Amino acid sequence: MAEIKVMKDILGENDAVAAENQKLFTEKGIYVLNLMGSPGSGKTSILEKTMEKLKDKLRMAVVEGDLFTSKDADRIEKHHVPVIQINTVGGCHLDAKMVQNVLPRLDLDNLDLLIVENVGNLVCPAEFAVGEDEKGVILSITEGDDKPMKYPLMFKEASVVVLNKVDILPYCNFDLKGAEEDIDTLNPGVKIIEASCTKDTGVDAWCEWLQDRVAAKKQLAAK
Ligand SMILES: Nc1nc2c(ncn2[C@@H]2O[C@H](COP(=O)(O)OP(=O)(O)O)[C@@H](O)[C@H]2O)c(=O)[nH]1
Numbered sequence: 001m002a003e004i005k006v007m008k009d010i011l012g013e014n015d016a017v018a019a020e021n022q023k024l025f026t027e028k029g030i031y032v033l034n035l036m037g038s039p040g041s042g043k044t045s046i047l048e049k050t051m052e053k054l055k056d057k058l059r060m061a062v063v064e065g066d067l068f069t070s071k072d073a074d075r076i077e078k079h080h081v082p083v084i085q086i087n088t089v090g091g092c093h094l095d096a097k098m099v100q101n102v103l104p105r106l107d108l109d110n111l112d113l114l115i116v117e118n119v120g121n122l123v124c125p126a127e128f129a130v131g132e133d134e135k136g137v138i139l140s141i142t143e144g145d146d147k148p149m150k151y152p153l154m155f156k157e158a159s160v161v162v163l164n165k166v167d168i169l170p171y172c173n174f175d176l177k178g179a180e181e182d183i184d185t186l187n188p189g190v191k192i193i194e195a196s197c198t199k200d201t202g203v204d205a206w207c208e209w210l211q212d213r214v215a216a217k218k219q220l221a222a223k
């Protein structure tokens, strides 16, 4: 019982800080996406594509969560988009306080879209809000079509699920239709995008989805 209480307290504290972050983002009219998924699913790849396509249309910034290195932040920096690296030093997820601590380093008055690439992990990041408007999951088809049902929370919480690497579908034994049905069972009506970052398919649909969300947040903030 005690263990359950401690976990509840940790989550309660995190939610309070996440609410502070969210209030600030809403005041500034910034749409924030918490991007989650396994290591190697293609989170940084889709961000690189997003920057190519949207950085002249939207004012973007990226927060990169990683265990130890700045390898992903280095990839983002090449696109001349503001990026802040958070190293969790072994921690399996970002939390709201970590994100709050780096916000003074971002020019929040001149930002439309903030994407937080969470630590690669299909479990823990789903439990810790960082102040985002919505969550997104990238699942690579190399991970297997059983993963949505095996790791349901992340898929239940997401507002968008990208099934990435469809270019190598013929080699992967992945039941695309079955996986999509499972995701829809967990989270009815959730937006599902079939994508290949390397072949640039589905990336336009992803960018359109993001642009719609940014526009909706701006309208909300203007009210
Ligand atoms: N074949 C293929 N490889 C991809 C695709 N997207 C990403 N990759 C590769 O998958 C690996 C992991 O990608 P990365 O973006 O670092 O994943 P992350 O760990 O989720 O950020 C890299 O070698 C990418 O080049 C894709 O659509 N198709």
Ligand SMILES: [Mg+2]
Residues within 6 Å of the ligand: 043, 044, 045, 072, 117
């Ligand atoms: Mg990455």
